[in-house]
């Protein structure tokens with residue numbers, strides 16, 4: 001079941017959900033509204049090889065923000081470290097950002113129980129859009145699980161900001 005806003009508040013206060021920093025003002029009926037961090041990553045290679053570590057360009061937004069261009073793919077980050085050992089989580093855009101033509105998530109919305117860190121956003125825009133650090137851009141929902149939780153221990157454990165793909169760390173399937 002999805003947690004209500006009051007339940008997210010109660011579980012955060014009980015230390016069972018981690019949202020840092022946490023502002024009760026950003027609680028929503030079934031989610032918590034997170035903000036865009038100031039770091040943006042952009043792949044510069046003409047061709048990305050899944051089995052080679054990508055070398056993204058790291059951009060830092062100032063208070064004036066940054067214009068995202070259509071036809072480019074960006075990685076953004078959440079200002080907040082978020083997650084829970086006791087709940088799974090799913091990430092969504094805010095309708096208000098989405099209806100401006102800003103997409104922050106395409107195909108990897110699931111957060112495992114035990115994954116607690118700033119989330120990486122898969123960002124594209126429909127037309128040039130200026131985004132700003134600190135703007136509320138998406139929401140995280142928390143879900144109770146059936147069965148015992150197992151802690152996440154994957155390639156992104158310990159992330160402190162937006163992280164480029166680490167697919168190249170996976171064992172390559174033999175020919």
Ligand SMILES: O=c1ccn([C@H]2C[C@H](O)[C@@H](COP(=O)(O)OP(=O)(O)OP(=O)(O)O)O2)c(=O)[nH]1
Nearest residue numbers: 108109110111112115118119120121154155156
């Ligand atoms: O859009 C997303 C989706 C998930 N996550 C976080 C939460 C999730 O628990 C973690 C790992 O995601 P996933 O398990 O999908 O990564 P993977 O590529 O399968 O790598 P690994 O098996 O090492 O986890 O990254 C994000 O930061 N952004």
